[in-house]
Amino acid sequence: MKIAIYPGSFDPITNGHIDILNRASTVFDKIYVTVLTNPKKECFFTKEERVEIIKETVKDFDNIEVTFYDGLLVDYAEKVNATTIIRGLRAVSDFEYEFQLALTNRELNDHVDTVFFMTSKDYSYLSSGLVKQLSNFNGNISNLVPQIVQDKLKEKREK
Ligand code: ADP
Numbered sequence: 001m002k003i004a005i006y007p008g009s010f011d012p013i014t015n016g017h018i019d020i021l022n023r024a025s026t027v028f029d030k031i032y033v034t035v036l037t038n039p040k041k042e043c044f045f046t047k048e049e050r051v052e053i054i055k056e057t058v059k060d061f062d063n064i065e066v067t068f069y070d071g072l073l074v075d076y077a078e079k080v081n082a083t084t085i086i087r088g089l090r091a092v093s094d095f096e097y098e099f100q101l102a103l104t105n106r107e108l109n110d111h112v113d114t115v116f117f118m119t120s121k122d123y124s125y126l127s128s129g130l131v132k133q134l135s136n137f138n139g140n141i142s143n144l145v146p147q148i149v150q151d152k153l154k155e156k157r158e159k
Pocket of ligand 1: 017118
């Protein structure tokens with residue numbers, strides 16, 4: 001059984017992430033979408049909120065499970081018997097960071113490899129940060145994120 005992890009901040013999940021999952025879910029038997037703590041990023045949604053939003057978003061996939069992990073990704077991979085880390089690549093600007101991350105993870109555990117899925121041209125400019133900026137100014141994000149993300153962003157801003 002080919003088990004993979006798609007780790008990220010997902011703050012919030014976007015159609016770009018979902019596009020990667022659509023393609024990866026045909027390649028792997030099981031995918032853990034795992035919300036990780038990224039010390040470089042201050043998140044808008046709590047980890048519980050992000051997990052809940054992703055769960056709702058991927059509920060129709062029968063081979064995707066949503067989890068949270070507060071530790072080293074390769075340790076989590078061992079724990080769930082995953083041999084592959086899935087990451088998405090957008091523009092050249094993603095490459096350097098992703099390259100460093102992939103090599104570091106391989107250094108830590110060479111049984112776990114990273115596989116990259118190239119973004120679709122429709123989402124090559126799309127990031128969670130852009131979605132938050134647009135939503136902050138009431139911009140139209142209906143083509144960029146699922147309905148639940150639109151609702152949760154609105155709900156949280158109005159609190
Ligand atoms: P992280 O904080 O780990 O970078 P993100 O949620 O920003 O978490 O991204 C998770 C993964 O999804 C990364 O590999 C990122 O490059 C990829 N990704 C994000 N947005 C897109 C997109 N629009 N198209 C393809 N891949 C994407």
